[in-house]
Amino acid sequence: MSKSMLIISRQAPWxxxxxxxxxDIALAGGAFDLPLGLLFLDDGVFQLAAGQQPGALQQKxxxxxxxxxxxxxxEELFVSSRSLAERGLxxxxxxxPAQRLDDTALTLLLDRFDLVVTI
Structure with a gap:
């Protein structure tokens, strides 16, 4: 049985x-049918913001x-409610679409996965 993995993305896209x-890790894991979730936390929530213009910053x-x-x-995308609120998103x-989680739900989420990777 495959171990499940939660990837926590904490960095802004730029x-x-x-x-x-x-x-890339999430896409590779998904391609190999690894049960995984992706959590956007802290500045990582900016990755989900619509209408970004990375070209202005010479970013992809x-x-x-x-x-x-x-x-x-x-398909299991999660986002911190607190991180969204702190950043005015x-x-x-x-x-x-990402499932919004409060701090209590985040703790439960971490316990649900076998491996947790923070990037």
Missing amino acids: AGPSAREAL DLSANLQALPLFGV DEAALAL
């Missing part, structure tokens, strides 16, 4: 390679990678 690396757009997640079987402004 803060370096970490956001892309988290998505991650939206294609995000849109491909369900195609690779990565509304759930309606997200490019992908």
Whole structure:
């Protein structure tokens, strides 16, 4: 039986390679039918913001990678309610549907997966 994995993405899409690396790991795991979830926490919630213009920062757009997640079987997307609120983001402004979790639900989520990787 495959172990389940939760990937926690904590970096903004323009803060370096970490956001892309988290998505690449999720896509690779999904391609191999690894049971996994992806949690956007802290500045990682900015990855879900719609209407980004990374070209202005000379960065690559991650939206294609995000849109491909369900195609690779990565359907468990989670986002921290507190992180959204602290950054002034509304759930309606997200490019992908993600389950909002409060701090208590986040703790339960961490316990649900065999492996937890923070990027």
